[in-house]
Amino acid sequence: MANTVSAKKMTRKIAKRTAINRSRRSRMRTFVRKVEEALASGDAATALTALRTAEPEIMRASQKGIVHKNTASRKVSRLAARVKLLQA
Template sequence: MANHKSAEKRNRQSQVRRMRNRMNKSKMKTVVRRVEEALMAGSEEQAREALQKAIPVIQKTAVKGSIHKKTASRKISRLTRRVNRMQPLA
């Protein structure tokens, strides 16, 4: 338990930031799950729509500092590659 006034404030700030990061990560995981569900269903159109909605959410999560920017880039890249592989080669 914090004994100093500054330590108590730091504890409050940490809790607020933790909840904010948790909310952002949860939102990101939800949109990623929607893309994966569309992929599992085999619906290319739904997968593309879900991916287009997921990309800004993932980027925003990185901008806010909840995840590293390279982690966001990797997630976007892998999701995009999975959606593109679903489409038969023309």
């Protein structure tokens, strides 16, 4: 348990930041899930539009430090490849 005023303040700040990060991570995963559901249904048009909305969310999460830059790029790349395969 924090005893000093500064430690108590840091505890509050950490809790607030954790909630924000959890929200951003959840939002990113939701957008990714929408693309995956569209891919599973076999609807190429829906998958493409879902990917176009998911890509900025994934990259925004990487800019905010939620996921690593390379992880975000890899996710976008793999989703784009699957959407391209579905369109072909």
